[in-house]
Amino acid sequence: MSRVLDQAETSCRTEKIKKIKLGLNVDHVATLRQARGTSYPDPVVAALLAESTGCDSIVVHLREDRRHIRERDVFLIKKAIKIPLNLEMSTNKQIVDIAQMIKPDQATLVPEKRKELTTEGGLDLIKNYAKVERVVKKLKNSSIKVSLFIDPFKQQIKAAKDLGAEIVEFNTAAFVEAKGKARAEKEFQKVKNACSIAEKEGFFIAAGHGIDYLNVKKIKQIKELQELNIGHSIISRSVYIGLIAAVEEMIDLLKASN
Numbered sequence: 001m002s003r004v005l006d007q008a009e010t011s012c013r014t015e016k017i018k019k020i021k022l023g024l025n026v027d028h029v030a031t032l033r034q035a036r037g038t039s040y041p042d043p044v045v046a047a048l049l050a051e052s053t054g055c056d057s058i059v060v061h062l063r064e065d066r067r068h069i070r071e072r073d074v075f076l077i078k079k080a081i082k083i084p085l086n087l088e089m090s091t092n093k094q095i096v097d098i099a100q101m102i103k104p105d106q107a108t109l110v111p112e113k114r115k116e117l118t119t120e121g122g123l124d125l126i127k128n129y130a131k132v133e134r135v136v137k138k139l140k141n142s143s144i145k146v147s148l149f150i151d152p153f154k155q156q157i158k159a160a161k162d163l164g165a166e167i168v169e170f171n172t173a174a175f176v177e178a179k180g181k182a183r184a185e186k187e188f189q190k191v192k193n194a195c196s197i198a199e200k201e202g203f204f205i206a207a208g209h210g211i212d213y214l215n216v217k218k219i220k221q222i223k224e225l226q227e228l229n230i231g232h233s234i235i236s237r238s239v240y241i242g243l244i245a246a247v248e249e250m251i252d253l254l255k256a257s258n
């Protein structure tokens with residue numbers, strides 16, 4: 001009898017195991033701080049709370065215009081947390097110098113435009129090959145793991161491989177913004193196929209952009225997906241229910257079997 005119970009408990013636990021890691025992007029905690037030029041809310045505190053709630057990594061984007069995250073945040077978060085810090089960044093020389101000084105565990109190269117509300121589109125590795133190659137080399141020389149944020153296309157995955165990146169993060173914007181079921185399904189299939197190609201190439205596979213408490217249920221069905229990087233939806237929900245509860249809800253969704 002007790003063996004039967006043990007087995008039941010084990011299978012229940014296996015079903016609830018979180019297969020996809022959660023990287024929490026705390027940029028928008030800093031957005032709120034910068035709106036008033038106060039010292040609060042502090043993304044460092046948010047990162048520590050997220051760590052103690054079960055997040056697997058913390059993500060920050062040090063933008064060239066410093067509209068939210070500042071050097072001080074990256075520096076202090078790196079010192080404060082034990083889980084990996086993933087620094088989103090452009091290929092700008094000053095930002096690369098800062099990354100080499102702070103040495104986050106991982107850097108994710110993203111395209112950056114001054115006027116955009118948030119990152120728009122993946123980094124075009126074919127168009128920017130030489131520049132990205134130089135930056136990837138510098139980051140790797142500083143023992144920083146490199147991730148490339150790309151659109152879910154075969155040519156981009158192939159370029160990421162040639163560039164020597166260890167991680168690819170697929171841009172889910174087209175999927176989450178698709179109007180209508182058929183369009184969303186088409187975009188979902190593109191991400192799914194890209195994950196399957198990336199797995200064959202030996203990449204650690206992440207995805208992100210616009211993932212929320214509803215669309216996560218679909219995206220987590222991709223079996224090759226190893227990590228989701230989520231910011232806006234979780235930080236927004238934390239305004240109503242608190243950061244710990246908002247993170248817990250997302251982790252529960254990542255654990256649930258469907």
Ligand code: PXP
Pocket residue numbers: 025027061088108110118119149169207208209210211229230231232233
């Ligand atoms: N991944 C990357 C590469 C991003 O640029 C962003 C936005 O900063 C995210 C994930 C998180 O996107 P969101 O805030 O929409 O969840």
